[in-house]
Amino acid sequence: MNKTPYVMALLLILGVPFLLAAPAFLPLYWIMIMTEVLIMGLFAMGFNLLLGYTGLLSFGQAGFFGVGAYTMALILSHGGTSVFVSLGAGVIAAMVTAAGIGYLCVRRDEIFFAMITLGFGMMLYTVAHNWVELTGGSDGLPLMMVPPLSLFGYEISLFDPTQMYRFVLVMVMIGIWILWRIVRSPFGLMLTAIRENKERLSFVGADVRRLRLVAFVIAGGVAGLAGGLFGLFNAMATPDFMHWGFSARPVLMTVLGGMGIFFGPMVGAAIYFGLEQVITHLTQNWMIFLGLTLIPVVIYFPKGILGSVVAWSRKRKNAAS
Amino acid sequence: MVPKKKERCVVNESPILDIQNLGHAYGDYLVIRDISISVMPGELTALIGPNGAGKTTFYNAVSGRFRPSRGRVFFNGTDITGMAAHKIVPMGMLRSFQITNIFPNLTVVENVLVPLTLHHGRGFSLFRRLSRHAALFDEAETVLERVGLADAAHRPAHELAYGDKRLVEMAIVLARQPKLVLLDEPTAGMNPEETDRMIALIKELAADSGTTFFLTEHDMKVVFSVASTICVLHQGKLLAKGDPGAIRSDPNVREAYLGGSIDD
Numbered sequence: 001m002n003k004t005p006y007v008m009a010l011l012l013i014l015g016v017p018f019l020l021a022a023p024a025f026l027p028l029y030w031i032m033i034m035t036e037v038l039i040m041g042l043f044a045m046g047f048n049l050l051l052g053y054t055g056l057l058s059f060g061q062a063g064f065f066g067v068g069a070y071t072m073a074l075i076l077s078h079g080g081t082s083v084f085v086s087l088g089a090g091v092i093a094a095m096v097t098a099a100g101i102g103y104l105c106v107r108r109d110e111i112f113f114a115m116i117t118l119g120f121g122m123m124l125y126t127v128a129h130n131w132v133e134l135t136g137g138s139d140g141l142p143l144m145m146v147p148p149l150s151l152f153g154y155e156i157s158l159f160d161p162t163q164m165y166r167f168v169l170v171m172v173m174i175g176i177w178i179l180w181r182i183v184r185s186p187f188g189l190m191l192t193a194i195r196e197n198k199e200r201l202s203f204v205g206a207d208v209r210r211l212r213l214v215a216f217v218i219a220g221g222v223a224g225l226a227g228g229l230f231g232l233f234n235a236m237a238t239p240d241f242m243h244w245g246f247s248a249r250p251v252l253m254t255v256l257g258g259m260g261i262f263f264g265p266m267v268g269a270a271i272y273f274g275l276e277q278v279i280t281h282l283t284q285n286w287m288i289f290l291g292l293t294l295i296p297v298v299i300y301f302p303k304g305i306l307g308s309v310v311a312w313s314r315k316r317k318n319a320a321s
Numbered sequence: 322m323v324p325k326k327k328e329r330c331v332v333n334e335s336p337i338l339d340i341q342n343l344g345h346a347y348g349d350y351l352v353i354r355d356i357s358i359s360v361m362p363g364e365l366t367a368l369i370g371p372n373g374a375g376k377t378t379f380y381n382a383v384s385g386r387f388r389p390s391r392g393r394v395f396f397n398g399t400d401i402t403g404m405a406a407h408k409i410v411p412m413g414m415l416r417s418f419q420i421t422n423i424f425p426n427l428t429v430v431e432n433v434l435v436p437l438t439l440h441h442g443r444g445f446s447l448f449r450r451l452s453r454h455a456a457l458f459d460e461a462e463t464v465l466e467r468v469g470l471a472d473a474a475h476r477p478a479h480e481l482a483y484g485d486k487r488l489v490e491m492a493i494v495l496a497r498q499p500k501l502v503l504l505d506e507p508t509a510g511m512n513p514e515e516t517d518r519m520i521a522l523i524k525e526l527a528a529d530s531g532t533t534f535f536l537t538e539h540d541m542k543v544v545f546s547v548a549s550t551i552c553v554l555h556q557g558k559l560l561a562k563g564d565p566g567a568i569r570s571d572p573n574v575r576e577a578y579l580g581g582s583i584d585d
Contacts (some may be wrong), residue, residue, distance in 0.1 A: 184450045186443040186457075193435045196424035200490075203384070203422075204436040204497060205410030206444055214445065 001104035008180075019169055033277060035165045037269045038172045039229045040249060044257075044265030045179055046222025052260030053183060054215045057114045057193030059247050060101070064094040066128055066242030068224030069231035073141045074134070080100035081147045082188050083158065085229040089173070089228060094224020095217050097124070106209050118244055123208025125242040140238030143231070157298025168229050175225050176266075182218065184264060191215055195260075207236040250288070256297055267306040336415075337362045337397055337533050340568055344377075345382050346389035351559040352378045356392070360501070360535055360550075365527050367544045368537045370554030371578065376537045377419065379554065381507050384416045385409045388544050396501065410439075413500035421490045425479035429470055432478050432489050433461040436496040448495075461496070467524060468492045484515030491522065495532075499552055504536040508543050516543065545569075553577065 023031050033231065043065055050056040068090035075086040103121045105113055120131045128135045135141055147168065149156040151171040158164045182188055190211050193201045202208050231237040240246060249272070256266025275293060336359035344354040355490040360366050370376050382389035388403030395401065396414050424432050437457045438444055451457075465471045468488045473481060478489050487507065494502055507523065508516040524547055527534050538544045544551060544565075551568040553560040555577040561568060568574055 142347065181448045181450070185448055186438040186446040186451050186454065189431065189435060189451055190444050191423050192427065192431075196426055197422060200418075200422045200424065201435065202406045203410065203416060204420075204437045204493060205407050206435075207407045210445065216445075217432070263566060 031165045035168050037273050038225050041266035042172045042175045043226035044253040045217045048254050048265045049219045052066040054191040058117040059114050061116035062242050062246035063121035063124035064220040064223035065227035067094045067097050068209035069237035069241050070228030072228035072231050090228035091221045091224040095221040098217045098220025102213045106212040111237045128242050129239040142236040179193035258304025261307045264306045270318050339395040341412035342392040358560045361488045366535045368552045374554040375557040395442045415494045415499040416503040417490050419505040421486045423478050428475050430461050430474040431463050431494045433492050440497045462495045464492050484511050501533045
């Protein structure tokens with residue numbers, strides 16, 4: 001008997017009202033941290049579709065994140081009036097970019113795939129950094145104004161961090177829902193089969209390259225959505241969003257939380273930002289402590305934090321039955 | 322007695338697999354050369370040969386793992402030489418591998434659902450839940466019953482005993498309802514009991530599933546108990562082809578095969 005749907009339902013029933021009500025009892029500062037966790041968690045969950053499910057390590061996801069952010073920022077700073085349209089355009093632009101780059105990457109495996117995606121990511125970074133007329137160069141592209149959302153006759157200002165948080169929460173949940181449907185679909189099974197044994201898969205008739213390309217485009221689209229939201233949240237897009245150091249974040253979050261575990265990267269994102277908050281109060285060198293956390297996780301919990309919890313509960317269930 | 326091209330089967334039926342002058346070189350070294358074999362539907366052919374005779378190279382060249390340097394391969398009359406595996410498979414030709422090739426961390430039933438999904442053209446179905454495709458699960462159950470793994474359906478494939486893993490691979494192949502199956506040493510590494518089970522399964526499937534089997538094998542007991550036609554590969558060339566009786570008494574084969582170990 002598969003209990004996953006019930007666990008998910010419980011999570012939704014308890015978790016969503018909690019998250020929606022969070023601004024009522026959490027300080028604003030933490031609400032802003034949570035906004036960031038949600039955005040980066042979504043970014044990492046899209047990345048996990050590649051690493052955890054398909055077995056592809058992309059080091060260029062920040063490129064698509066940045067394309068989403070810049071597209072959104074360009075539209076809103078050139079007279080665009082709809083947040084939804086600008087975000088949607090960001091997603092589409094990221095997917096188109098991912099399709100072009102992915103076409104050249106998916107025929108390679110492992111380290112070669114990682115290096116090619118890294119290379120393309122850095123090319124996108126360079127474009128954002130050097131095309132000053134379009135992107136504002138290293139200063140970034142600030143958003144002077146963010147048009148209010150008009151929903152059911154209400155005007156919601158996204159300059160209010162609480163409203164921004166709720167808006168991000170809803171958008172992230174939509175992104176998660178789409179990913180959830182995908183991993184549970186026949187296509188999701190194909191992706192897992194690629195990770196497990198791509199040769200056997202192609203010898204039962206699958207076009208592995210095309211499957212990988214579609215996965216790459218989806219992950220690119222999710223990165224574009226996360227990037228657009230991150231640009232709105234920061235009221236600007238900067239080349240830093242596209243730097244390869246930024247691409248390392250979803251990798252770290254996914255490894256921390258659990259590769260191939262659906263919510264693993266979100267948990268990883270929460271740990272990442274939680275640690276950052278706690279440790280930056282004590283020292284400026286918080287990355288040292290991130291490293292010190294990461295090493296034992298990789299050595300003693302190779303399935304990640306959430307991955308280990310899931311494995312442990314499965315083991316208990318099997319022992320009981 | 323190397324069969325000449327004109328000697329290939331000329332009965333009214335046309336061959337399901339027709340290999341013409343197949344050759345393959347790694348660099349300058351010709352691993353296999355000038356191999357012509359045709360297989361009629363329903364004929365159970367075994368390819369034997371000492372280690373290093375080129376059996377695996379032959380399989381890889383035929384099944385689309387790489388393009389052979391020379392020769393042509395026809396499947397049901399279609400030229401499939403050098404075609405990618407994912408294009409050959411939908412026509413109905415599948416293969417197994419010498420080293421067990423399954424999806425280890427998927428459950429047994431998922432291992433079979435993978436080919437079934439592809440068989441029904443659902444590989445790019447992105448939103449409908451897999452669990453809603455009830456017909457696929459029914460079919461998977463039928464396939465697993467066929468190979469005797471129905472009880473293990475929900476166990477991760479890597480937990481199974483070695484012989485059962487090989488049956489999982491058989492189930493993966495059968496799920497696509499193949500017309501022709503190339504088996505690469507299906508009983509390699511099996512204990513006698515598992516070997517007998519595999520032989521029985523192959524015989525049964527060959528008799529009533531309408532699938533043609535072609536296998537390589539080093540276990541002569543297996544070869545002589547299942548094959549109706551035997552091809553002997555030696556130093557990259559086809560040394561002999563014929564029914565088991567003819568092969569057993571062929572002096573060239575006896576010589577190539579270490580003076581008579583072929584009798585066991």
